[in-house]
Amino acid sequence: MPGSNARALEKARSIPCDGLILDLEDAVAPDAKAAARDAACAAAASGGYGRRTVTIRVNGIGTEWHDADLAAASAAGPAAVVVPKVDSAAAVQGLVAAMERAGAPDHTKLWAMVETPAAILDALAIARASERLTVLVLGTNDLVKELYAEHVPGRAPILPSLHTVLLAARAAGIAVLDGVHNDVKDTEGFLAECDQGRQMGFDGKTLIHPGQVDGANAAFAPSAQAVEDARGLVAAWGAGAGSGVVTFHGRMVENLHVESARRTLSIAEAVAALEG
Structure with a gap:
């Protein structure tokens, strides 16, 4: 949910999802970054989202907004801080150290987005880098881009990468979430991808529209x-x-x-x- 959209943050209180990622990255325009940071942190600290796992996705390492995002999100104390394009164990350790300097409480974990060739190849080291890291999130859009691959039904071009990250997460004993399905009007393709993710062993799927929630819930919930x-x-x-x-x-x-x-x-x- 875009952190810059007050209506979206309010609507998120009633969406029947397991977790929320309040976004400061791709869903927020550059001139709205600071305001989105304040709004997302206030929302995460409000306690108004019931049983939902509330996280904040910050801008990536090396961007002009990253340090302020990470410090503010850590201090707000959400269930987790989600960081895009985490490429190495050293990056995980640096993120954890920064979170602790910013006063992140023990319950605020790190979720690392795995979305580059380097991250795929180092997935096990990333997964084992810190006890504060509890979830790997596949960033399939960026991965397809980085591989010069194509988005196709069945996701054959990235299946080896998906399996690699699944293996790493299971070996490390942490959770792993499948990437998003881009076409919100392609219900058939979305549901097929949900079934594929569940069959492969993913713990859940990241979504980009409230209309995808019911389908994902049905796919991942036991009959x-x-x-x-x-x-x-x-x-x-x-x-x-x-x-x-x-x-x-x-x-x-x-x-x-x-x-x-x-x-x-x-x-x-x-x-x-x-x-x-």
Whole structure:
């Protein structure tokens, strides 16, 4: 949501999304940067967004606005500060040090946008660079541009990069969010991309329009049948504890299946809490 748009910041209070990125970067014109910074920081500090995870995306390292953005966002204490074009572990460590100098509370984490060839190749080092870094965000638009690739259905030109960042996030034990779908009128393409991201293993998808929220929620939330099956599997595992062999719907159950079922239930609980 553009930090310079008061109406958008107000509307964000009612959007049924998991998280908000109050943007100071691409969505804000140069002459509105300072005002957007003040507005986004005030909004993030207001506590008026309920259960939503509220973050602030600052302008990139090396821009004329970055230092002031990072200091103000850190002091405002959002759930996270989102930084574009993070290319190395050293950049992560520098960002964390700057956040701490600015008084960022412990709950304010760092989300790093991975959107350049250098970042893809160093994704694991980036993901492991600091405990304050908790999320990698794919910047697929910039990545396509940097690779001289094309936006095509199925995203074949960038699938290796998507997989690389997924592997890095999972190896580091942090979350990873898929990139945006640019054409807000292309519902079919958007939903296909949501399904692809979920099937690949992404934790969620970044969105550019409120009209995309329902589709993303439906794609990433477990179905009623999946929740029912997960409850049954966990119950069967508990009932069969100590027997050595547990089956559910005719299939042998191992601990890895139970872990997956519990994850499904935790997502369902989070969705229910958000809807409530």
